[in-house]
Structures are given as structure tokens and as C-alpha cells.
Amino acid sequence: xxxxxIQKGQQIQRPHRLASFNLREILGSSWFxxxxxxxxxxxxxxxxxxxRQALLLxxxxxxxxxxDSNGWxxxxxxxxxxxxxxxxxxxSGGALLAAGGANFPDQRPWEGxxxxxxxxxxxxxxxxxxxxVAGKLPRPLGYGVSVTHxxxxxxVGGSDADAHRAECFRLEWRGGxxxxxxxxxxxRAVANLSGALLGDTLFIAGGIEKPDSTRAxxxxxxxxxxxxxxxxxxxxxxxxxxxxxxxxxxxxxAFFLVSGADLAPGPDGKPxxxxxxxxxxxxxxxxxxxxxxxxxxxVAAPSPxxxxxxxxxxxxxxxxxxxxxxxxxxxxxxxxxxxxxDTRADRWTESAPTPAPRVTVPTAQWxxxxxxxxxxxxxxxxxxxxxxxxxxxxxxxxx
Numbered sequence: 582x583x584x585x586x587i588q589k590g591q592q593i594q595r596p597h598r599l600a601s602f603n604l605r606e607i608l609g610s611s612w613f614x615x616x617x618x619x620x621x622x623x624x625x626x627x628x629x630x631x632x633r634q635a636l637l638l639x640x641x642x643x644x645x646x647x648x649d650s651n652g653w654x655x656x657x658x659x660x661x662x663x664x665x666x667x668x669x670x671x672x673s674g675g676a677l678l679a680a681g682g683a684n685f686p687d688q689r690p691w692e693g694x695x696x697x698x699x700x701x702x703x704x705x706x707x708x709x710x711x712x713x714v715a716g717k718l719p720r721p722l723g724y725g726v727s728v729t730h731x732x733x734x735x736x737v738g739g740s741d742a743d744a745h746r747a748e749c750f751r752l753e754w755r756g757g758x759x760x761x762x763x764x765x766x767x768x769r770a771v772a773n774l775s776g777a778l779l780g781d782t783l784f785i786a787g788g789i790e791k792p793d794s795t796r797a798x799x800x801x802x803x804x805x806x807x808x809x810x811x812x813x814x815x816x817x818x819x820x821x822x823x824x825x826x827x828x829x830x831x832x833x834x835a836f837f838l839v840s841g842a843d844l845a846p847g848p849d850g851k852p853x854x855x856x857x858x859x860x861x862x863x864x865x866x867x868x869x870x871x872x873x874x875x876x877x878x879x880v881a882a883p884s885p886x887x888x889x890x891x892x893x894x895x896x897x898x899x900x901x902x903x904x905x906x907x908x909x910x911x912x913x914x915x916x917x918x919x920x921x922x923d924t925r926a927d928r929w930t931e932s933a934p935t936p937a938p939r940v941t942v943p944t945a946q947w948x949x950x951x952x953x954x955x956x957x958x959x960x961x962x963x964x965x966x967x968x969x970x971x972x973x974x975x976x977x978x979x980x
Contacts, residue, residue: 612716638940652934656753656967660712660957662863664965667728669718670943670954671734674754677705677947678734679954679967682723690961698723698741702752702759708948708969718757719750726829727778727943728783728885730806735764737785740772745791747771749804764804765812769796777829777836777885781807784836784863787824795846798829799823803864819861819869826941827857828879829887831893831922836863839886839896846980848953856880856902873927875920879900880941887951889972890922896920898938913958915940936967 613735614944618736646928659665666684673676688694698721700713719735725739725746732753740746767785774788787801804811819838827841839860847853856878863872879899886894898915907913944954951970959965 584611597785609652612800651935652971653936654971655970656708656754656952656969657705657710657712658910659938659965661965663954665699665723665964665965666957667724667735667739668913668943668955669722669734669739669752670724670945670952671727671729671752672945672947673729673752674756676715676754676804677952677954678752678754679703679705679712679723679943680727680734680752681718681739682955684963685961687912690874694961695844696742697721704754704759705967716753716761718752719748719761720746722943724772726774726785726884727945728776728778728781730778730781732912732933733762733766735778735783735785735806737764737776738767738771738774738788740792745770745789747773748938767802768813768815769800771800772797773825775827775838775841775884777831778806779831779865780832781805782865784829784831786819786829787827787836787841789844793852795844795850795852797823797825797842797844819863819870821859821861822855822857826881828882828886828896828899830882830884830888830922831890832888832894834864835924837886837922838895838926839922840875840899842878842880842881849928854880856900857956859924864872872922873929876929876931877916877918877920879920881941881942881957883939883944883953883956887944887970892924893922894922895919895932896922897935898940908962914938914959915919915968935968935970937964937966939964 600973625800663684665684668682669680669942681699683696683698685694686697696875700718700721702715704715705712718773721741726737730734733753735751737749747770751762753760770823771790774785776785783804788798799818801816807947812851815888822843824841824843828839830837841857841919843855844852862872878901879896882899883897888894897919901916902914915938917938919935920929921932922929939956943954945952953968
């Protein structure tokens, strides 16, 4: 094996954490950090054989995860060259499930391409495994909400090629077989909604009722999944504009509703978006409270938002409206910016960027990490990539 030669005292890239080991832990005292500039530097007392051992480990783990900086790594991509926007995702039977969604398989939308919805359910049983087709949804569906609860993936609302839907169901992966169990339907059909699970209660906010809606919904619903016969309850909505494609989070005993887009009819009768930067906290038994505005809009960012520790959550990328005037096909992609919110300090700060900026994309927690599953990398262009975020060490340098 031909290994790169590194001289004593040479500055090299800061090591980062892979699946279950840390390169700095392997090299131990061979590394020190410069107090003035921060980078990791190779010690003059470093023995090259340790580097060979570390690089060998990295080589052996390459098929498992393609590593990137800031705690992000790639898992096996979905077995579809396009990928999907707004799938349902979660964990059941120890496996990661990814289902439904939509894409433009033949031509881009500005070329006259037609959006197609899917009913395929994929399963990944281990991080270094291969995706398999696990079964099908009750119908082609996407643009709903999904969370993991009670050994299954709860799927709520969404749309297909014909209409928006109110149906809700649970996907369960047991013994290599997929089961679908019904849940109470929503009071109305809705897609482009947001939601998160706080304890056993699923909270759902906003969305739009029809594909041609010119007004977003200002509705806030709750479903206690632990009840023998769960039923949707309509709660007082947040003290702000209606919205769709918002980011939801559950952290520090509260539900958070962040950003999104309001709608109004334009001069031609078609919906016009207003990009929102406001944010709200709902604490059961106490109600709503407006919190600090975001530094930028983050429409359709990965949701539910990944949480870090007991008091932080992350808004990863999202549409910030910076390229609304870009010509079709010339969009440069969504911002890699990651915003961290501290629930105790009521403060947003810029965190380390993501290598995978996506919108209309679900998240899930699996084996101690947060996942961003497929999604849209540019308007009309999806990605089959699945990214894993390990928030180890996320702390002072990110605050």
C-alpha cells in the first residue's frame, strides 16, 4: 500500500469522527491543537506506523461510510438515479425505511417534465448494507409528515398526482415483511405540512389543503399515539401567519415551529409565497410563545429538525429565497448554512455547514445519528444520497 508521506510538524486537516471510532482517539497524544489558530498539528514525536494503522482503518471503513467534515457521513444511496423529494422516513424492526416521494424521471419541469409520485418502500437493515424493496405504500404518496414511534413509522397526510390526502398509517418492518396499519385520518386533507413527536404526542402544523390552494393553513393538531383509541385534537394555533413547508422540532419539553412560507393570491390568481423568518415555541399546558427570528428563511428545510443534546436543534439548509429570480436550470443549489437554536438562551448561531444542502426532505434517527434521506438539491432536481449526522462534540465551537 502506498501511503502519503507526512512530515513532522506538518499541519493536516482536523480528524473527524466516523461510524464508531475517532481518528484522534486512535492517534492519541500524537496530535496537539494550536491554541492560536485552532488546527490540529502532527506532533514531532509522532511515529509513522500509527498513521499507517489509522489510514488502514479508514480504508477498511470506506465502503461503509464516505466521510465528510463536521460530523456528516454518507450511507448507501437509494437505488434510484434521481432520488425523491419529500419521502416518508423512519425506523422499524431495526431497519431504516424510506418510502414514497416524487421526482421528475424524464425531463426537468422547465422542459415540460411531469412530476411522478411513488409508492415504493425501501429498507436498509444496517449502515453498510444494501437497500432492498420492502413493499409498497397504500398509494403513491409524498409531501407528508413521518416520525418513528412504537416500533413503526407513522405517516401523516401528503399528496399524490390527483389530490391531497388525509390518511394516516403506520409502517412496520417485522421478520423481513412490511405491514401497514391504519391510524385515524386527519380532519382534512393536507400536504406540505410539518410535524414532530414530543413524547407520545405527534404535533402537526400548517400545510395546504389542495394542490391549487392560494392560502396556507393555520391549523395545529395533536395525536396521542399512546392512547388505545387515538384521536386528533385541534389546538390553538401559533400567534403568527399561516404557513406551509415549515420546520418542526421537538426539544426541551416543547414543540417548535420555524420559518415556512405563507401564501396569498397574486394578480393572476396564482399563489404567491412570502418567506418567513419567525419562529414559535409551544409548551403543553402553557401555550405558544414567539422566540427569536431566524437570521434567514429556511423554507422546506429537513424536518423534524435534528436535535443536539438537551437544549439545541439545527435548521439545516432550506430555501432562503436568495435565488427566486434564477432562471430555470441555473439555480446554484440551496445554502449549506446550518443554524443552531439554543432553547435556553433563545439564540440562533451559525454552525458548521452541511455538505448536503437539501429541501423537501425527511429526517430520522437511527443508531445514535440523525439521517437526511434523499430530498431536493435544486428546484426540480432530486438526490438519491442518504446522509448521516453524528453530533458528537457539537458544543462551544458551534455556539
